[in-house]
Amino acid sequence: MKKTILALDVYDFQKAERLVKETSPYIDVYKIGPILFLQAGKEIVKMIKDNGKEVFLDLKFHDIPATVKRSVESARELGVFSLTVHSIGGEEMLKAAASVENRPKIWAVTVLTSQITMPEEVLRRAKLTKTCGIDGVISSPLEISLIKKECGKEFNVVTPGIRLAKTNDDQKRVATPETAIKEGADFIVIGRPILEAENPIEVAKNIYERTLL
Ligand code: C5P
Numbered sequence: 001m002k003k004t005i006l007a008l009d010v011y012d013f014q015k016a017e018r019l020v021k022e023t024s025p026y027i028d029v030y031k032i033g034p035i036l037f038l039q040a041g042k043e044i045v046k047m048i049k050d051n052g053k054e055v056f057l058d059l060k061f062h063d064i065p066a067t068v069k070r071s072v073e074s075a076r077e078l079g080v081f082s083l084t085v086h087s088i089g090g091e092e093m094l095k096a097a098a099s100v101e102n103r104p105k106i107w108a109v110t111v112l113t114s115q116i117t118m119p120e121e122v123l124r125r126a127k128l129t130k131t132c133g134i135d136g137v138i139s140s141p142l143e144i145s146l147i148k149k150e151c152g153k154e155f156n157v158v159t160p161g162i163r164l165a166k167t168n169d170d171q172k173r174v175a176t177p178e179t180a181i182k183e184g185a186d187f188i189v190i191g192r193p194i195l196e197a198e199n200p201i202e203v204a205k206n207i208y209e210r211t212l213l
Contacts, residue, residue: 098132
């Protein structure tokens with residue numbers, strides 16, 4: 001599977017569909033977050049799957065265990081490839097999410113990449129989620145090798161905070177695509193560097209080539 005996940009942080013279905021069709025040679029998994037899911041929900045999942053691609057549903061579930069468990073069951077019915085829960089939901093919530101049968105992959109958010117934190121805190125949360133049966137974490141590129149070393153190669157590390165060059169936006173803990181892959185990321189999540197580019201297809205192609213290591 002290709003390593004770049006495109007974050008479809010756009011408001012409308014047509015724009016999302018155009019992006020999926022144009023970037024499909026370089027991307028296998030598309031991320032849907034609240035921005036698009038609240039607009040187009042099920043139709044957008046269907047459109048991505050009809051194009052032969054997979055969906056990463058990034059709604060960062062953080063609620064009481066019973067609600068999170070049922071949310072994971074609903075996501076399973078949608079046929080998504082992966083979804084996120086928030087690690088601060090705690091042990092009982094994480095275990096409830098992981099207990100769903102035939103479920104999508106679950107990745108737990110450690111600490112948002114827009115927040116400054118210590119690697120030890122990210123690692124503490126990664127270890128907790130692993131013991132609860134979660135498949136991997138969302139972390140910044142700066143913690144990949146530490147998590148892989150402590151939690152093992154099979155434990156997925158998925159990293160947003162990917163930047164092609166220095167920027168001044170809200171992401172604080174960042175790295176380039178090739179650095180994140182070299183460090184061992186299973187997937188990198190990229191939004192604005194592609195979405196806001198003059199030529200999104202060229203940028204998606206460039207990132208794809210830079211991650212063929
Ligand atoms: O535009 P940008 O490349 O910063 O997009 C990153 C995407 O990853 C956004 O959709 C954001 O919601 C998501 N994300 C993140 N940090 C996390 C989890 C998800 O930036 N810890």
